[in-house]
Amino acid sequence: MAKSYDYLFKLLLIGDSGVGKTCVLFRFSEDAFNSTFISTIGIDFKIRTIELDGKKIKLQIWDTAGQERFRTITTAYYRGAMGIMLVFDITNERSFENIKTWIRNIEEHAASDVEKMILGNKCDVVDKRQVSKEQAQQLAAEYGVKFSETSAKDGHNVEEAFMTLAKDIKAKMDRKQQENNNGGGSHSSPNVHVGSQGGKDKKANANRSFSWCTLL
Amino acid sequence: MATNDNQEVQSASDSNHQLTADGKNAQMIICPNCRCKILLKKTAELVNTDIFLPYMRVKKNTSNQESGQVDGEQLSQFWKVDNMFTFENVGFTKTVGSSIKYLICADCEIGPIGWHDINDKTTFLIATQRIHYSD
Numbered sequence: 001m002a003k004s005y006d007y008l009f010k011l012l013l014i015g016d017s018g019v020g021k022t023c024v025l026f027r028f029s030e031d032a033f034n035s036t037f038i039s040t041i042g043i044d045f046k047i048r049t050i051e052l053d054g055k056k057i058k059l060q061i062w063d064t065a066g067q068e069r070f071r072t073i074t075t076a077y078y079r080g081a082m083g084i085m086l087v088f089d090i091t092n093e094r095s096f097e098n099i100k101t102w103i104r105n106i107e108e109h110a111a112s113d114v115e116k117m118i119l120g121n122k123c124d125v126v127d128k129r130q131v132s133k134e135q136a137q138q139l140a141a142e143y144g145v146k147f148s149e150t151s152a153k154d155g156h157n158v159e160e161a162f163m164t165l166a167k168d169i170k171a172k173m174d175r176k177q178q179e180n181n182n183g184g185g186s187h188s189s190p191n192v193h194v195g196s197q198g199g200k201d202k203k204a205n206a207n208r209s210f211s212w213c214t215l216l
Numbered sequence: 217m218a219t220n221d222n223q224e225v226q227s228a229s230d231s232n233h234q235l236t237a238d239g240k241n242a243q244m245i246i247c248p249n250c251r252c253k254i255l256l257k258k259t260a261e262l263v264n265t266d267i268f269l270p271y272m273r274v275k276k277n278t279s280n281q282e283s284g285q286v287d288g289e290q291l292s293q294f295w296k297v298d299n300m301f302t303f304e305n306v307g308f309t310k311t312v313g314s315s316i317k318y319l320i321c322a323d324c325e326i327g328p329i330g331w332h333d334i335n336d337k338t339t340f341l342i343a344t345q346r347i348h349y350s351d
C-alpha cells in the first residue's frame with residue numbers, strides 16, 4: 001500500500017520531574033477535554049501530522065517520566081528516537097542544571113545523530129524565574145542546540161518548537177540523502193525515511209520490560 | 217459543557233457516515249468535540265465487531281468508580297485502519313490490562329474514541345458513534 005506521508009519522526013520529551021513535559025505535549029489545545037477515565041490511565045504518545053516544504057511529516061511524540069528512578073532506563077527509552085526535546089523549568093534552577101545530565105545520558109544511550117532542542121518551560125511564571133534567558137542560550141550554544149522558552153499553560157512557542165525540531169531533523173535527513181545520492185549514482189529516493197537504527201539499539205530488546213505506565 | 221453525565225457527544229446531522237464504492241470513508245473523520253482531523257477521506261474501512269468502550273463523559277464520584285468498575289457500552293461499528301501512521305492526529309493511552317490501548321483526540325483528548333490491541337499490530341479501530349464527519 002502506498003504510504004500517505006513522506007517522513008516519520010519519532011520524538012521524545014525528557015527532563016526532570018515537574019518541568020511540564022506532559023503538559024507541553026498533551027495540552028496543545030484550549031478546549032481540552034476533562035475525562036477522568038483517560039487522565040487516570042494516562043497517555044503514551046501522540047501522532048501528529050504536519051507539513052513542511054510541501055512534505056507530509058508524521059510525528060510520533062512520546063512523553064517520558066522525569067523521576068529519578070527512571071533515569072536508569074537507558075537504551076529502550078531512546079530507541080529509534082530522531083529528535084529529543086530537553087525540557088527544564090525556568091522557575092527551577094536545578095532542573096536547568098540537570099539538562100547537562102540529561103544530555104550526557106542521551107550521548108551515552110541515544111543514536112549519535114539524534115537532533116536535540118532545549119525548552120525553558122513555564123515562561124509565563126515571570127515572578128518566580130530562576131534561570132535567565134541568557135543563561136539558557138549560553139548553555140544551548142555550548143552544546144550546539146537550539147533553545148526556546150515555552151509555556152504549556154498559554155501555549156506560547158510550543159507548536160513552533162516542535163516545528164523547529166522537525167525541520168532540523170528533516171534538513172539533516174535531506175542532507176544525508178543528498179550525500180548518498182551523490183556518492184551512490186542514480187536511484188530514486190525512498191518514500192519514507194525512518195531513523196537510523198545504529199549499533200547502540202541492539203541492546204534495546206533486553207530492556208523491553210520497561211513500562212511507561214507507572215507515572216500517573 | 218463538561219457537566220453532561222454519561223452522554224456521548226452526538227449530533228445527527230454530521231454523524232451519519234457515507235461510504236465510497238470500495239467501502240472506505242467518503243468523508244474526513246474529525247473529533248466530535250474540537251473538529252481536529254483524525255482520518256482523511258478514503259483511509260479507513262468500515263467493519264462490524266463488538267467492542268466495549270468506556271463512556272467518554274463519566275460523572276466523577278460515581279459509585280461505580282469506587283468499586284473500580286468502568287461505565288461504558290458495547291459498540292459494534294468501527295472504522296479500521298491497519299497502520300497507526302494512517303492517522304492524521306490521534307493519541308494512544310498507556311496500555312490497560314494486558315494489551316489494550318484506547319485512542320483519543322490528539323488535541324482535546326476526548327475519548328476513548330477508539331481501540332487497539334497491541335497484540336494485533338494491523339488493527340486500529342475508531343468507533344463510528346464517537347466521531348463526526350467533515351468534507
Ligand SMILES: Nc1nc2c(ncn2[C@@H]2O[C@H](COP(=O)(O)OP(=O)(O)OP(=O)(O)O)[C@@H](O)[C@H]2O)c(=O)[nH]1
Nearest residue numbers: 016017018019020021022023065066122151152153
Ligand atoms: N505555570 C505553568 N505551569 C506549568 C506549565 N507546564 C506545566 N506546568 C505545571 O507543572 C506541573 C508539572 O507538569 P507536568 O507536565 O506534569 O510535569 P512532567 O515534566 O510531565 O513531570 P514528570 O511526569 O513527573 O516527569 C503541573 O502542575 C503543571 O500544571 C507552564 O507552562 N506554566
Ligand SMILES: [Mg+2]
Nearest residue numbers: 021022064065
Ligand atoms: Mg509527565
Ligand SMILES: [Zn+2]
Nearest residue numbers: 247250321324
Ligand atoms: Zn478533539
